[in-house]
Structures are given as C-alpha cells and as structure tokens.
Amino acid sequence: MSDTESGETGAGDEPTFEAAEYADGTVTYPPHTVGPNGAERVGTIDLREREARVVTWTTSTATPPGVREPNTLAIVEFEMGDGYDGPPVRALGQIAPRDGADGSGEGGGEDAEQFDVEIGDRVEPVCADELREPGAGIREPESQDWDGFRFRPI
Numbered sequence: 735m736s737d738t739e740s741g742e743t744g745a746g747d748e749p750t751f752e753a754a755e756y757a758d759g760t761v762t763y764p765p766h767t768v769g770p771n772g773a774e775r776v777g778t779i780d781l782r783e784r785e786a787r788v789v790t791w792t793t794s795t796a797t798p799p800g801v802r803e804p805n806t807l808a809i810v811e812f813e814m815g816d817g818y819d820g821p822p823v824r825a826l827g828q829i830a831p832r833d834g835a836d837g838s839g840e841g842g843g844e845d846a847e848q849f850d851v852e853i854g855d856r857v858e859p860v861c862a863d864e865l866r867e868p869g870a871g872i873r874e875p876e877s878q879d880w881d882g883f884r885f886r887p888i
Contacts, residue, residue, distance in 0.1 A: 748861050751781040751883050753812075753823055760820035763812075770821060781825070781859055786810035786885065788855045789824065800867035802828075806849035810857055810885055830860050830884035850887075857885035 754765030756773035767775055791808035806829040811822050829849040851857070865882045 748782075749881060749883075750778075751859050753779045753781050755779055758820075759818070761814060761818070761823050762821075763823050763825050781812055781823075782861075782883075784812045784814070784859075785888065786812045786825075786857050786859070788851050788853055788857060788885075790853060791829070791851050793849070801865075804849070806851065808851055808857070808885055825883075827859075827882070828862075828865065828884045829857075830862070830886035832887050856888040858888055859883045860886045 752765055753761050753763040754769070754775050755761050755777040756769030756771075757776050758769060758771055758773035760769050760771065760773065761779055762770060763781065765775070765778065769775065787810060789809045789811050791806060793804045793806045795804045797803045797805045807826060808829055809824055809826050811824045814820070814823055829851050831849065860883065861881065862884050863881050865884070
C-alpha cells in the first residue's frame with residue numbers, strides 16, 4: 735500500500751481509500767485509468783466503507799529506520815457485495831492495534847505490539863497520520879506525505 739491512497743479528502747477531511755470502478759463493472763485497487771479488460775474508468779469507490787478479510791499476513795522483525803518493530807503486514811480482500819462479479823479487490827497494509835487506537839504510534843510500548851491477526855479475520859481500514867516516522871529516513875520530511883491506511887481487526 736502506498737503512503738497516501740489519494741490526494742483527495744472525503745468526509746471529515748480524512749483521505750479517501752480510493753479504488754476505481756470501470757464501465758464493465760470491475761473494480762481495482764490501486765486505481766488505474768483503464769480497467770483490466772480495457773474498460774473505461776467511470777467512477778471511484780471509497781474502500782473505507784468496506785470490510786475486508788485477511789488473505790495472508792507476515793510480521794517483519796527487522797524493519798527500516800522509522801518503521802515500527804515488529805511490523806505486521808497483511809494482504810486483505812475487500813467484500814464488494816453479492817452483485818459484484820469482477821476480480822478480487824485486494825490491498826497490502828500494516829495491521830492496526832485491536833484496542834481501537836489509530837496505530838499511528840511506533841513500536842516500543844506493550845499496547846503497540848498487539849497486532850495479532852489470522853487468515854480469514856475481518857478487518858476495516860483506518861486512517862493513520864503517520865505510517866512511519868518522517869524524520870528517520872534520508873528524504874526531507876516535507877517532501878512527501880506520511881499518512882495512509884492500516885487495517886484494524888473487527
């Protein structure tokens with residue numbers, strides 16, 4: 735998953751978790767101008783409004799500077815509804831804590847390390863102000879956005 739899902743904001747000035755919808759009914763994330771079957775893009779879907787299920791996950795214990803340690807990542811598949819007959823809509827992202835916090839803090843505290851998930855768990859996207867610490871890398875912090883989405887178990 736990228737650092738920011740969209741430059742646009744939705745309700746409450748929270749970034750949208752934008753997927754593209756195409757003329758043939760398919761949906762893709764990340765969004766593209768043309769669909770997988772060559773269909774024209776006709777709209778967007780905000781994935782914040784959808785639940786997803788964990789397809790697979792892993793925990794990295796040796797993370798880059800500024801990324802929480804340990805860092806649990808999951809590939810999730812969004813539930814698009816009974817009428818959807820297109821390819822799966824999947825995303826890769828960090829797992830947020832179960833305690834309801836936004837998970838924007840880094841590892842270190844006991845609560846920050848409770849990122850346990852299992853295959854098949856239901857998750858929801860939650861916005862995080864910082865997916866990693868802006869000052870820890872080689873880039874100037876002002877040169878890019880640091881927010882994005884994590885997946886919190888439901």
